[in-house]
Amino acid sequence: MKLLKTFAAVLLGSACFSAPALAATEIQWWHAMGGELGEKLNSIADGFNKQQSDYKVVPVYKGTYPETMTGAIAAFRAHQAPAIVQVFEVGTATMMAAKGAVYPVYKLMADTKQPFDPKAYLPAVTGYYTDSKGNMLSLPFNSSTPVMYVNKDAFKKAGLNPDQPPKTWPEMETAAKALQKAGTACGFTTGWPSWVQIENFSAWNNLPIGTKENGIAGLDTKLTINSPAHVKHIADLATWQKSKIFDYGGRASDAAPKFYSGECGMYMNTSAAYAGIKANVKFDFGVAPMPYAPDVTKEPQNSIIGGASLWVLNGRPTAEYEGVAKFFNYLSSPEVQADWHQFSGYLPITKAAYELTRRQGFYDKNPGTDVSIKEITNKAPTANSKGLRFGNFAQIRDIIEGELESVFAGKADAKTALDSAVERADKLLRSFEKANQG
Amino acid sequence: MNASAVFKNRSLPYLLIAPQIAVTLAFFIWPAAMAVFQSLLREDPFGLATEFIGLANYVDVLEDPRYLDTVIRSCVLAVVVTAGAMATALVLATMADGVGRGSGVYKTLLIWPYAVAPALAGVLWFLIFNPSIGVVGRGLNRLGVVWNPALDGTQAFVLIVVAAAWKQISYNFVFFLAGLQTIPRAVIEAAAIDGAGPGRRFFTIVLPLLGPTTFFLLVVNLVYAFFETFAVIHATTRGGPNSATETLVFKVFNDGFVGLDLGGSAAQSVILMALVGGLTALQFHFLDRKGAR
Structure with missing residues (x-):
């Protein structure tokens, strides 16, 4: 009897606590970042969740890159796809070819009327994830060279x-x-x-x-x-x-x-x-x-780069996509990017994040950390060096x-x-x- | 005894086996049928465009000379792992059987490795044999042996065999020991009185009496070496270098889950299914004969 009472109390309690959370639209983000990178990724999502209350980005660690991609594909086939999935660069051609499954980032930003300036991004990074007409299809997340x-x-x-x-x-x-x-x-x-x-x-x-x-x-x-x-x-x-x-x-x-x-x-x-x-x-x-x-x-x-980018998958309720677009803007902000770049050694995806890191004196304190950016921006890319697909x-x-x-x-x-x-x-x-x- | 006399109600036996049938249907027949179906298709990973291509996937698989290499490699691995694990276990069990004092400790220590997961066993051995940081690997290089399993396929294969067999020795040990303990002392003592030496006693009395145990272990070990070595390979070489440690099971996984070639991977698993089916039939055939004797 006592057990039953406790149980009821817990149920009631959790109902009260979860009520405000239910109001926020949940956005699933499947990724392949284990260990310290995974924790950093969680704190990035946390930062977004604390900044506003309409959306809640939920990062889910899905194992290695192939496991994450295969998992998301299986989920899509079962109509249970996550809104955002991190896909490694060798999977890019497969994702691009899957026109019915993917919601291109440039289109997402236009549909949700979010501010989006493709020119703010480093072309050497985004070139890999851009179609022949210059449209950005996925959001680079962790790129290295x-x-x-x-x-x-x-x-x-x-x-x-x-x-x-x-x-x-x-x-x-x-x-x-x-x-x-x-x-x-x-x-x-x-x-x-x-x-x-x-x-x-x-x-x-x-x-x-x-x-x-x-x-x-x-x-x-x-x-x-x-x-x-x-x-x-x-x-x-x-x-x-x-x-x-x-x-x-x-x-x-x-x-x-x-x-x-x-x-x-x-x-x-x-x-x-x-x-x-x-x-x-x-x-x-x-x-x-x-x-x-x-x-x-x-x-x-x-x-040229390697690493992974974030793809948006079709088949989610419209409300979620608005949140995804806002989250991508947050993710591209110089502060978040500079922090991620300095923590992980991955390239910053925007020029602003690079500038910010430089102004903060990070490259002077950690000599050699800017070699990667200098390499990818060494010259204007040719047909041989803008990426591969x-x-x-x-x-x-x-x-x-x-x-x-x-x-x-x-x-x-x-x-x-x-x-x-x-x-x-x-x-x-x-x-x-x-x-x-x- | 009349077998049909056990159940009066005709439908009761069916009802009783229904759960088992349901489980088999849901977890074996259904997925197996799906694999057969998938193997006849060419499809993009997302399933947006599907095309029926008949047996083309099978033709592709069987025409690939590398696939035949993988078949041979898997068989060699199975035979070597089984032979190594069983022979070592038999020697250890025979010795443990003769130990008087402290035999408990000895036996416990020998059974221990069985508690280690195959993937961990693989990683363990690869770390020990790592040419840069492993104790044995560095030692070998210092002795002038060019030891680099990341590059030398034979070395990598040997490591996989050792890691896979090491784990299985414990399992075999338990069964061999139990088998040895069921052999009546009187028989062995009688042979000793007749003047048979330890070697002769072992080969003419002990080994034949261990027959059923040996046969059972042979089956279990072959299945283990074929399928469960996947974890060892996945955690260490991932089939490399240059496919030197790629087995049939690993190839199915790699083509399907990493390469996203669903049709080709399905065709391979159907072939594997037929192979296993054949092996199982053969085993039952021999087991039945043993049982009849």
Whole structure:
């Protein structure tokens, strides 16, 4: 009896407390940010919820990027889609092709009459998520670009100037050899092999990754990563692998321990790795732009981004979309963006956020954190460097990285492997084209 | 005894098995039928455009020489993991059976790894063998062995085998030990009196008497090695390097959930379903014969 009373009291109590919350329209935001980034994301949503009382953004952690995307797609098919979902960059082509499922951001902003100035955003970031007519389809959230981290202590020990890291690939080789002579086991390693050594290598050296402006101008695109310049780069890496000038450490960020432990003196990976490196290394480290190939280009072009953007899905009540639009405006505000950028190492998405961070003296206090922005804005993007858009790209990246591994392991030569990657990717591109021609 | 005499009411038996049938229909037959249906379609992930393409997905899968490689790789993995886990467990169980004092502690310690989830077992072994931060990995490199499972497919495969087998040894150990303890001492002692050495006793008496246990474990281990190694692979190599550790189950997951190729992934799972069906039929066939004997 007593139990029943308590139960009734609790029910009544919760009814009272939840009454004001019920008045607010809930907006589901599915994301893939675990750990500290996830907590930061929650506090961003909290900030919006406290600012106004009409809408309540509810972030839901859905696991890895593929899990989040697959989950949202399954939910859409079951008519239970979240209003906002975070999708990684390789899923962009799939989302863009799903015209009936996606509510484009530019249209959302126009329909809800929210202030929206596409020019406020950094073109190098939004270009990736913009259609051929210049309309922004999704809101970039966490974007990063590859940079090169150097172990300054190892550089000093080898008699190299730690403030002048190698700028070109030949200089890389020389520096790596000097490091090895001074006792560092390996010269350099890399994270995200396809993204850094193929996709960004191409953009940085102004080489096409695929035809049709890297797939942005049409689905009938074909990869061009078996060009002589690509073959030479991968063949060089394979040669260097033998003497540990370069040492392969695996996909994604699996190579990180090689740099943390001091085994490799240089490490190419996403600018968002900054916080992790800072927390894990005992030596003085610096951040530098990626090296370029002087036999391909006189000076580096601009790098391209990776990361994820926020997509709005169709099928929710109209009231929610108004809230989504307001939330996106809040998310794009310089204060929120600058905070997120400084906390995570991801790029700011607006020029105002970059300016604010600079005025706050963040870059002076944390040297190297602006290398990423300088890279993506290095030059006005060309057709080769404004981004890429290939269907089935998650699988294609898998194929490219598999082929690279066979080259680095000495099982295949660079030309054969890259030819095979292009040919295997072509099958996936054609099947994507067929499935989405309607 | 007349079997039909048990139930007087004709509909009662059906009523009693109805829940089981319902569960089977909802969680096996229905999804399996959906997989067969899906495997005949080409569809974008959101299901906005669907096209019936007959058996084209199957043709694509079976024409891919890499798929055949995956089939062979999965079989090799299953055989090696099963053999390794069972042989080691049998040796340990035979030794534990002979231990007098402190056998409880010994047995408990040997059973312990079974409590570790496959994914954790994988991560554990990969950390130990990490060439940069792992104890064994660094040691190997210092000894001059070029150890880099991120690049060397064979090394990665060996690690998967070790991680998967290590966990299963405990399970096999329990069953082998129980099996050993049911063998009457008198038989072994009689053989000893007749002059049979420990080796001879083991191979002519112990091993044949362990037959039913061994067969049961063989089935369980093969199924484990085929399906549950997924967690180990997913948590460590993700099928790499260059597909060296990609199994059939992992490929279904990777193509379907990461690649969003629903039709191709469904076709693969239907093929897998047929494979498992065949394996199960074979097992029942042998189990029945054993039972009849």
